[in-house]
Amino acid sequence: MQTKTTTAGATAVPQALRATRVRYLVLAMLFIATTINYADRASISIAGSAMQKDFGIDAVSLGFIFSAFGWSYVIAQLPGGWLLDRFGSRRVYGASIFLWSVFTLLQGTIGFLAGAAAIAAMFALRFLVGFAEAPSFPANSRIVAAWFPANERGTASAIFNSAQYAATVIFAPLMGWLVHAFGWHAVFIVMGVLGIVMAIAWRLFMKDPREHPGVNRAEIEYIEAGGGLVDLDRGERGVAKKQGPDLRHIRQLLRSRMLMGIYLAQYCINALTYFFISWFPVYLVQARGMSILKAGFVASVPAIAGFLGGILGGIVSDALLRRGSSLSVARKVPIVLGMLLSMSMVICNYVDAQAIVVAVMALAFFGKGLGALGWAVNSDTAPKEIAGLSGALMNTFGNLSSITTPIAVGYIVGHTGSFNGALVFVGLHGLVACVCYLFMVGKIERVKLGALPASN
Known part of the structure; x- marks a missing residue:
């Protein structure tokens, strides 16, 4: 069977057999799983103000509770990446969904505790949620690399990454209502129950490309001809499957200037994310005088803008690629423009009207979504043999901000009594991300293990 190849890496559907489109159903599963993933991360932000009152804790203590997820999430990234390379995305991701959902559900049972015991229990359970969620985004990236050709990866990655905004749009109003009607425990x-249902659905539906009963040969050939790694989880290709974790591979990745630029930029991009899913609803309640019910609904407005920006970023990037732009230009243009827009949140320090504050935050998070193409870049650059480990290393750097951002904002607010300095602190991360992609990353291309500097 002949498969035609067009410009910019695009591939034509084989004429003898019309290709199925199972990859879009796979992407829908990734989107739903990631939406629940981020809703579970953000649940503490909606419940935070009510918990502060019940447990009598200050802003600094709440910041540490917000950060608990980040500590374990970062610690577990590299082991999680190795597990993905060793056992495959489908199995590891399914177990991850189930475990983080159980730990989320258990957070609703600590209401009988008080004071330090309550803080310790919540910190421990948030820590376990972070540990269980660690393989999720490297798994998303691996699955996209396996199921999508290169000229569709930007959009596919943008769609699953935009689930973080969909989580707020869909669940922030629901969670705000749950807190208002039933108390923070109900959130x-x-x-947790929704996540357990998702874990069951994942187990029933998800398969590797060649093993999925709905996919035909034409779709496999289309994906493969466009650079899709359809055999990523089959056989013994992966280095991790043969050897287990190897610190030499990590050292080699860290010696790549391109990858280090990507990793540092991902840290900055995620700092914007973690302000939004941790302190933003608290900001609306404490700095802008909204009720928790109103804050839950209002928080969905910037989230909608972020979702639209995220989808648009992937579409623009892939369109540039199809029209002949280099991979570097196609990925960097939306990232740099988006990060510049994200800095607009600082304007909120100079306005009082709630409607203008929400509009400016919507613009900032539209920009953040537009520039959040880190996972597409990871799919473009990760060595085939250690795709999970490479994604985990990027996520390790990126999610250090899940520790630093909540704590830093907590200290700034606690010591100044204002969110003004916090918004400046968060907004400057957008500028640093631009600098990384413009002056450090250079040409974006797939890394080959043999092409990296040899370890000593």
Whole structure:
């Protein structure tokens, strides 16, 4: 069977057999799983103000509770990446969904505790949620690399990455209502049950490309001809499957200037994310005088803008690639423009009207979504043999901000009594991300293990 190849890496559907489109159903599963993933991360932000009152904790203590997820999420990234390379995305991701959902549900059971015991229990459970969620985004990236050709990866990655905004759009109003009607405990119980249902659906539906009963040979050939790694989880290709974790591979990745630029930029991009899913609803309540019910609904407005920006970033990037732009230009243009727009959040320090604050935050998070193409870049650059480990290393750098951002904002607010300095702190991360992609990353291309500097 002949498969035609067009410009810019695009591939034509084989004429003898019309290709199925199972990859889009796979992407829908990734989107739903990631939406629940981020809703579970953000549940603490909606419940945060009510928990502060119940447990009598200050802003600094709440910041540490917000950060608990980040500590374990970062620690578990490299082991999680190795597990993905060793056992495959489907199995590891399914177990991850189930475990983080159980730990989320258990957070709704600590209401009988008080004071330090309550803080310790919540910190421990948030820590376990982070540990269980660690393989999720490297798994998303691996699955996209396996199921999508290169000229569709930007959009596919943008869609699953935009689930973080969809989580707020869909669940922030629901969680705000749950807190208002039933108390903060109900948020965790409802989200935990939804996650367990998702884990069952994942187990029933998800398969590797060549093993999925709905896919035909034409779709496999289309994906493969466009650079899709359809055999990523089959056989013994992966280095991790043969050897287990190897610190030499990590050292080699860290010696790549391109990858280090990507990793540092991902840290900055995620700092914007973690302000939004941790302190933003608290900002609306404490700095802008909104009720928790209103804050839950209002928080969905910037989230909608972020979702639209995220989808548009992937579409623009892939369109540039199809029209002949280099991979570097196609990925960097939306990232740099988006990060510049994200800095607009600082304007909120100079306005009082709630409607203008929400509009400016919507613009900032539209920009953040537009520039959030880190996972597409990872799919473009990760060595085939250690795709999971490479994604985990990027996620390790990126999610250090899940520790630093909540704590830093907590200290700034606690010591100044204002969110003004916090918005400047968060907004400057957009500028640093631009600098990384413009002056450090250079040409974006797939890394080959043999092409990296040899370890000593």
